[in-house]
Amino acid sequence: MSRLTAFGPDFPFAYDDWIAHPDGLGSIPKDAYSTRVAVIGAGAAGITAAFELMKLGLHPVVYEASRFGGRLRSQAFDGADGIVAELGGMRFPRSSTAFFHYLDMMGCETRPFPNPLSIAAGSTVVDLEGETFFARHLDDLPPLYREIASAYDAALTDQAAFPDLQAAVRARDPAAIKAIWNPLVSQWDERTFYDFIAGSEAFRGQSFRHREVFGQVGFGTGGWDSDFPNSMLEILRVNLLGLDDDQHLVVGGVDQVLRRLWKAAPPCAHWPEGTSLASLNGGTTRSRVTAIQRQTDGALQVTDQWGNVASYDAVLATCQTHLLTTAIEVDEDLLAQNLWMALDRTRYMQSAKTFVMVDRPFWHDLDPATDRPVLSMTLTDRHTRGTYLFDNGPDQPAVICLSYAWMTDALKVLPLSADKRVDLALKALAKIYPGVNIASHIRGTPICVSWEADQNFLGAFKGALPGHYRYNHRIFGHFMQDRLPDSQRGLFLAGDGVSWTPAWVEGAVQTGLNAVWGIMTQFGGHSPASNPGPGDMYADWGPVVLPS
Known part of the structure; x- marks a missing residue:
């Protein structure tokens, strides 16, 4: 049986084959070499797109409002080498073949994620309405x-x-x-x-x-x-x-994929050997973007938070779409009104995580009364909802995601401090594991996140409501700009919220690659006949159009 990949279904295009093809993604005219392109956001969409734009001979200038990596946010615990909390994306399906192309290229190591009832978890406890079940396989449950x-x-x-x-x-x-x-x-x-x-x-x-x-x-x-x-x-x-x-999961933190891409020096058109995104950007990203305006000469003017102004013929915005109307002053004429409607109607879901570092993976200890592990991956109707256990080796500190919650459950802890969140989680887990003193193993300071409280995100990821297909279609297809009026060309959109698969890094990568094709063709370039790009196939296999 063929391997399952994220191929479609709305637009069944083989992104993984396109980026791995020996003939490359395409080429641009020599007079376009070294042209600067603004890339807003140093997350998965921004960095992978910038990497490919650099290989084409363009000069990506990367802006980042906060932390490099976007929602691939691996935060290290103080005092522990390589022990991280994955505050954003933390589990990556093997069907995400475009993302794994870059992950494997950068030599990052992965291992199975400890999901419920998986071999990696070892054991799972389901606790609902005060009734608790221990299981290693689905057949162990009622x-x-x-x-x-x-x-x-x-x-x-x-x-x-x-x-x-x-x-x-x-x-x-x-x-x-x-x-x-x-x-x-x-x-x-x-x-x-x-x-x-x-x-x-x-x-x-x-x-x-x-x-x-x-x-x-x-x-x-x-x-x-x-x-x-x-x-x-x-x-x-x-x-x-x-x-x-x-x-x-990615051993040592998924943000390594993007950090290594930032420093990688692949063979590039025009650029000399050893060129990297880091070298083209002077070793660091530019600051938060506050405005995108059309100049009288047709170029796009980007202003950062310190008042620095630069002009570009193309801008790729990979930030959460709501920031284009709340945090960045964007010329309204740069996008069609029905596209603004689609961006504004995007609905972001809330998400909260609470992590602690512990002295060792003590959950492998056996309860002498039951001969079972003293702690297991836990699913419950209590406000912790999902508790995950991360083993870094017997002689290394371990990590517990005490709580991974969404929507209403995430909002319950929104105003609370990290210590209070840990306290509530420990009290909930004590009712499931009354004889286990989790707190005695905790070391260092807890790490928490509520994505809806971050001004640079305003939510974890898109969750389309009924009737939102038409909005998603408008946003996803915006990279096809050949039929747009000149006033609406040059600003491209990417990110998992632009994709059909929000919350999955594969969607971010795929839309970033769409934008690469769009920017390449704007500068007079094209994909080789042997390796047509997404825009070349869009008329044949693009998303179905629903009547308005």
């Missing part, structure tokens, strides 16, 4: 859980032709994918994930308890109830592309 898993599989088959659709994705057959997917777009865009569950034949034969437990526990990475209000299309993409399966 029959209710297997009934839920079977019902969800049946719902996917009955309502989304899932086996045939996934077979088409595996085969990388665009025609077969579109034949099944396009009708599903109109059928499910305006219906929620919960509607899909509750209205399915499989779940209608089950009790409310089945739907409740599915929301609290789910399968793969954990509970699904925070996504119940989302458009079902969002969930179908996650399941279809294997984004919730075979997930890995």
